Amino acid sequence: MDQSNGSETGGRRGNGTRCVAIVGPYLCGKTTLLEAILARTGAVPRQRKTSDPNSIGDASPEARAHGMSVSANIADTTYLDDQFTFIDCPGSIEFQHESSLALTICDAAIVVCEPDTKRLPALQLILKQLDDRGIPHFLFLNKIDSFMTPVRDIIPMLQPASVKPLVLRQIPIWENGVATGFVDLASERAYVYREQDTSEIIELPTGLKDRESEARYQMLEQLADYDDELLEQLLSDVEPSRDRVFDDLSEDLRKGVICPVLLGSAEHGNGINRLLKALRHEVPAVAKTAQRLGVADTDSAAFIFKTVHSPHGGKMSVARVLTGSLTDGAVLRGAQGQEERISGLFRLMGEDTTKCDAAAAGDTVGLGRVDGLATGETVTTSKTPVVQIEAPEPPQPVYGTGLGLKDCKDEVKLTTALGKLMEEDPSLQVEHSRDTNQIVLLGQGEMHLRVALERLERKFSVAVDRIKRQIAYKETVRKPTEIRGRHKKQSGGHGQFGDVVIEISPQPRGTGFSFNEKITGGAVPKQFIPSVEIGVKDFMQRGPLGFPVVDISVTLKDGSYHSVDSSDMAFRQAARLAMADGMPKCSPVLLEPIMAVSIAVPSEATAKVNGMIPQRRGQILGYDARPGWPGWDVLEAHIPAAEMEDLIIELRSATAGVGSYSARFDHLAELTGKLADHAITDQMHATA
Known part of the structure; x- marks a missing residue:
């Protein structure tokens, strides 16, 4: 096995399950890395491809249909007696909010990337989020078998994407243009890759000694920026001990002052063991994460970062326990003091769940039927309120589509289903537009909405048509006019009579609507004047061009009434008639x-x-x-x-x-x- 220095063999037990996110730009190999890790740790019998029907990652029908991660995939495994939860996050920017929620509770992240300058902006987006939130992270340079650029040139190329120094910890061993292994700069050991197996230690190739010395010294110089004693040793040409080098790497990662860089090929299982060893010895424990998030040791706290609805199982809230513990049947209290009893506690492995009795600090579990608790809430079993961890806000929608039901009988079901859909994915929004009388689904892009509507039909059996989103046009007038509106009707008994003279005038853009009256001599009794305003507003809902009317002033100037036949309804109708006759004469404009x-x-x-x-x-x-x-x-x-x-x-x-x-x-x-x-x-x- 690719062993390191003796100080590593003890492991870091007693720290609880550590949670590591796998993030990176779209199509960089994140899900393949998850499958490689699960195979290497024995969680699955062999490494599966994402296209395999029994893969852990991308197991949802939508992910398989589109060949991409569309939600966070969660899997537990054990490496050398240490427990880990890995969360494979979507790479597309359209599904980034789910990644942001999952990152909230992670102890560290693996950023998977390729040496491609076109990917630098996407890499910068991810690294900046990790830096801003203080999440320790490694960079895993994937697909080493396809590198066309020397690693010594790749690091300076990628550095602009990171505000933290990228610290190269390995250099590849090349034979005839093929990466056959690597040298670990911390342990100064050379390894040769074995396909889908643990690398073997070999003698350091003679022709690589100068390059190894150069790369190791550069790594030590970067570490010495944060360790004065190490700096003195380098200036005095004193070789630091391996233990000191490993301690510095661990401490600097946890402080978030460096971003270590490891190499490998997820598809071929190369570099996986070295990555796992780094995670095992350098990723901080859950207590450190709870401290970073402001959760006190005395609190019993868990953070809900994902909600899943299933047609038969109901609602499941996915949470990580940060302090204390949870048991099946325990009562949880939410942000507003609401109480919910856990009805089932579940371990997660992709789409599969396994029931369990309890969860300790560090564990990530599904909570059954805690319907009153929402994604982004910090929950507790104690009776005193717990500090609410700041959850990332959903991004503003940038794309929308109108929805039309294929079956009118599903109208009530649609509202409920959309509510559950937004609970699963808070970056979705639904808008009920009064101006256009449309239901609009809003999200982060075309693929985001397509996946949402596929889930809507698969999970909730509501099929919709996508309709072009209508624009909320308005109309106004360019010139004034004065017009009379008279409503007179006689049909036995009391008749109806209302008579008004109004002036319609344009107002400055953005002013809105104003109604005034200049009645003298009681031409229109005061009790009927509010009805005139109501009649004007009735008409303004749809003007002569077919749109709501804005930015006009209407003044009631004159009129007449009948002592018996006049009524509120008659004056309301008279105002409508006046507006209908007058608006077309005011040069209406869209x-x-x-x-x-x-x-x-x-x-x-x-x-x-x-x-x-x-x-x-x-x-x-x-x-x-x-x-x-x-x-x-x-x-x-x-x-x-x-x-x-x-x-x-x-x-x-x-x-x-x-x-x-x-x-x-x-x-x-x-x-x-x-x-x-x-x-x-x-x-x-x-x-x-």
Whole structure:
């Protein structure tokens, strides 16, 4: 086995199960690494491919259908008597919120990546999140068998993605252009790879001694930046002990001042044992994580980072116990003091669950039917409130689709199912638009929504059609007019009579609606004036162009009444008639919503995005460096809402999948010509 120095053999027992996230850019081999780890530790009989029907990772039907991770996969295993939970997180930016929630409770993370400059922005997104949240992390350079660039050149290439120094801990052994093994710079031992098996120790190749000495000294220099005694030894040409080197690597990782870099090939099972040894001896225990999260030792606390609904099993909340312990049947208290009794405690292995009686600090388990507890809550078994761990906020939606039921009988079921869907994935939102009378599902991209709707049908048996999202156009007027509206009806007994004269005037954009009255001599009795305003507002819900009316002023100037036949309803109807006759004479015009958009992109893509905005009828307001993000820019622009529908798709295409934006309504602007004609025609068809 690839052994290290004698100080490692004791392990770190008694620290509870350690939880490690596997993260990295899309298609870098995260799930393959999970399968390799499970095979090497004996959790599964052999290493499976993600396409295998019995793989642990990507086991959901949606993940298999699309060939990508779409949710966090959780698996427990044991290595040299130490317990580990691995959480394989999705790589696509569209599913990053689930990763963010899982990272909250992890002791450390393995960042899987390839030596590809095109992946640097995606790698930077991940490393920055880990740095900002103080999560210790390793970099695992995967697919070493396909490296085209020397490792000594790869590290400087990747360094701009990390604010922490990347500390290379291994160098590869090459034979005829093939990586056949590696040298561990800490232990100064050489290993040769064995396909899907533990590496074997060999003599350090003669031709590699100079390179090994150079790389080891560089590693020690980086460690000496945080250890004065080590620095003195290097300056005095004193060789530090291996124990000291390993201690420094462990301490610096836990402090979060370095990012160690290991090499391997997940597909061939190379470098897995060395990675596991590093995790075993250097990843902090759950107590350290609880301290980082502000949870006191005296608390009994667990954090719910995932919710799963199944058609037959009901709701299961996935939580990690940070302090104390949980037992089946225990009563949990949530953030608002609500109490829920655990109805089943489960160990997790991908999609499979196994019942258990108790969970100790460090364990990650499923909690059965604690329906009143939500994702992102910190729960406790004690009667005193527990400090709530700060959960990451869901990102703002950037893509949406209208929903239409295939079966009208599913209307009630749809509302319930969407609620459960959002509980599983808080980065989804549902909008019930009054202006467009549409149900809109909002999320992080086209694939995100596609997977959500597939789950909606598979889990909750609700099938929907995707409908083009309608824009909340408004209309207003350009010039004033004065008009009379009279409602007179006689049909035996009391009749109906209402008569009003109103003035309709435009108001400045964004002012809204105002109603005034200038009645003299009691032409319209005071008790009927509120009904006139109600009648005006009735009409304003759908003006002559077919859209809600805004930014107008209506003044009641005159009218008449009948002592017997006048009523609230008659004056309300008279006001409607006056508006219907008067609005077309006021030069009505369509208004479209304009969004204030902040677009964040790598600097090399700024010019491309600058070209995209005018093509969408947008106006560039300016751009600047993104604060705290070296090599990124933020562009500010105004873009019509009608042009935003597929912006995120084009943006990510131009930025290797990492571009993002936030948008908010800014103002309404006049829309004329063919675009206005199309909007009016579409509205007529929609309401026909």
